[in-house]
Amino acid sequence: MTGINRREAMGLIAAATALGFGGAFAAPPSEGRALHMRRIPSSGEALPVVGLGTWQTFDVGPGEDERAPLAEVLSAFVALGGRVIDSSPMYGRSEEVTGELAEKLRLRDRLFVATKVWTRGKEAGIRQMEESMRKLRARPVDLMQVHNLLDVDTHLATLREWKQQGLVRYIGITHYTAGSHDEVAAILRKHAVDFVQINFSAAEREAEQRLLPLAQERGVAVIVNRPFAGGEVIRQMRNRPLPPWAAEIECSSWAQILLKYVTGHPAVTCAIPATSKLTHLRDNMQAGIGRLPDRKQRELIARSL
Known part of the structure; x- marks a missing residue:
């Protein structure tokens, strides 16, 4: 899928409203201000640098009052140029909610849908992925990942077969703790995968030491979870004034600064902050446009924490 134009973005908003998901939707991207894109090394397909996570935020009940705000978030995400949405069977109802909203809003062909397998055994893995x-x-x-490396050899064997059969487009592995980076590195050296998903932020920089260079060396796309270190950094910085140099990288909030720290690294393909709030979604998406920090500016960001 390529980016959408202004008319298509407004059409998405109108469609969402017609389906009963009315509300204050984000405006479509300004002319000439498309999201930065990064290519998947194994295919050359380009993805926007800011995606959407669903952990906790999309785990809601069936009521319209619970799902309507998420419909607004998903519609605005696509209208603003987003594509990558990431889920997992361990995220409660998140997969179900994502699938239902994408279908009702007619967004499936606009999304790059990623999820995970998180169980032991070949047959159990097949059942869970189905x-x-x-x-x-x-x-x-679009992307099936072995979550937290659980029974990773077994599931990657299945996924290689599924990729050949066209059941998945890309395969990958994930983890969310720095303590597992050695194991992640070993799997990247052992197996050919398209994606690795890891924790990385201005407060959790361990991935810069080895995993990000290794992903570049191996031609593996990188999805970043925990770009705000699980929210701790945002809470820490919330009441602090923006530094004068924020304007140099076109940032108007700490969330944008922290996301640009992550996406400013050349090995990173996409960061996936999770949110159920439209205002936060719009703020996050702004981090995908404008000037990215260079190495010195990224060091300033890290030192400001």
């Missing part, structure tokens, strides 16, 4: 695709209403699914 169920995830059913919930997400995504067959094929």
